[in-house]
Amino acid sequence: MYQLRRLGLLTLDPASISKDLFVFGEASGFEPFQNLLDDDGKAFPDVDVDPVKDVFVLPYSSGTTGFPKGVMLSHHNVVANTYQISKLICPEPHDRCLGLLPLYHIYGMVVVQMISLMGGSSITFLPKFDPELFLKCIQEKKITIAYLVPPLILFMAKHPVVSKFDLTSIVEVLSGAAPLGEELTKEFTNRHPNVLNLRQGYGLTETSPVTNIDMTRTEGSIGHMIPNTRGMMVDLESERPLPSGQLGELWVKGPQVMLGYYKNQAATDDMITQDRWLRTGDIGYFKEDGTIFIKDRLKELIKYKGSQVAPAELEALLLTHPDIQDAAVVGVPDQAAGELPRAFVVVKPGSDVTEEQVASFVESKVSKTKKLRGGVQFLEEIPKNPSGKILRRVIKEKYL
Structure with missing residues (x-):
């Protein structure tokens, strides 16, 4: 509870919480939980529920x-x-x-x-x-x-x-x-x-x-x-x-x-x-x-001159670099090629790796169609939703 208060997530005063005590079964000083389920037939209408269709x-x-x-x-x-x-x-x-x-x-x-x-x-x-x-x-x-x-x-x-x-x-x-x-x-x-x-x-x-x-x-x-x-x-x-x-x-x-x-x-x-x-x-x-x-x-595949480049594949490769903490890859619009892969990278504290070195690292390990022709850009943090999915739409809106 203290931790919730510290984070500003608990605003309810514990003194205001009801002191009614319930028990499964019977015990002195407690109200049986069953009493909460008692119904005279008027309080709650009967509802037909189909567990398959509803x-x-x-x-x-x-x-x-x-x-x-x-x-x-x-x-x-x-x-x-x-x-x-x-x-x-x-x-x-x-x-x-x-x-x-x-x-x-x-x-x-x-x-x-x-x-x-x-x-x-x-x-x-x-x-x-x-x-x-x-x-x-x-x-x-x-x-x-x-x-x-x-x-x-x-x-x-x-x-x-x-x-x-x-x-x-x-x-x-x-x-x-x-x-x-x-x-x-x-x-x-x-x-x-x-x-x-x-x-x-x-x-x-x-x-x-x-x-x-x-x-x-x-x-x-x-x-x-x-x-x-x-x-x-x-x-x-x-x-x-x-x-x-x-x-x-x-x-x-x-x-x-x-x-x-x-x-x-x-x-x-x-x-x-x-x-x-x-x-x-x-x-x-x-x-x-x-x-x-x-x-x-399917919707995130990068189309480079008719070839399909999977961002997740390049991201997994980038994470093997000893100086890279996190990474995301998106397609940059290009009139001639359609899209070019660009890497957005978070480097580890104290690292002096350059954008050119990251691009060369990828180039040495992938086919020609998967090179980071769209460049490399360093960020402090990769935008993600609460479940951990990379918000590529946010990256494109904010950085491209």
Whole structure:
């Protein structure tokens, strides 16, 4: 409570809170909880609810590539997804989970909150990310399972302040909401060998949210489809299914797929086919063993002279540079080529690396079409939303 007050997040005077005490069962001085449920039939009207067709929650999509839209999820959608997830990962009563993502975000609502409580574990919630408070919480609460996003994985892998805290209680980390690169995965696991499992999950608000979880520790992969979920890669032009190894858009189908967008049938029809396949808008490929790799968002691909350049691929490469703390890549309009990749980079404190050196580093490791022809620009911070997604639209509006 003191911490909430210090951060200005608690304005309620504790003295004003009601002193009524309730108990499950009966006890002297307490009012039975059952009394709160008593109903004479007049206070609340009877309501017919269809758990399959009626809206249970209405979270909003992030809006990073367009206007936010209300995602209609039914009780059936969410309960189905909690059972699907729990067959693969489910905390146990002895586990202590870290809750940092906001509960209005579908990751925080379902994966952090519902799955943790479903397993009977405890959750420690933090009001927002504060580096020292975050690390102190893990150390003092002996957190065993941390639900994180890639920017926090990056922080734990690279920031020097992390070494001042004992984080050895963590045995499992689940990363989601944005792509987690192979090199960052290696860097994190090398620094935190106590973490037995660093799993990457995948999903959308529109899928309640999970469709994939990596259970085989395949670096850079989102793993297989979770139980009772189907997936396929389709050609970007013909929308025909593709074989293994070929880059395409991931489509998914399962009981967790949303009812549709609230009061937006046109957007719903663009997202979901007539036979209920959901177009994720994510580009990737799958191997013969069924493991899936996501490379980037369809709407964020940079088109250079007809070739497709995935920003996430270049960002993952940039993060392997010893002087780079964080990075984002966007397309710069060019009359001749269409778009040119430009890197926005946050360097580590004390680094004297130059823009030219960063560009040369990338050039030595990629094909000709993926060079940073749009240049390199240093920033103090990469704009991101609360779930860790890079706000490319904000970068373009502010810096281009």
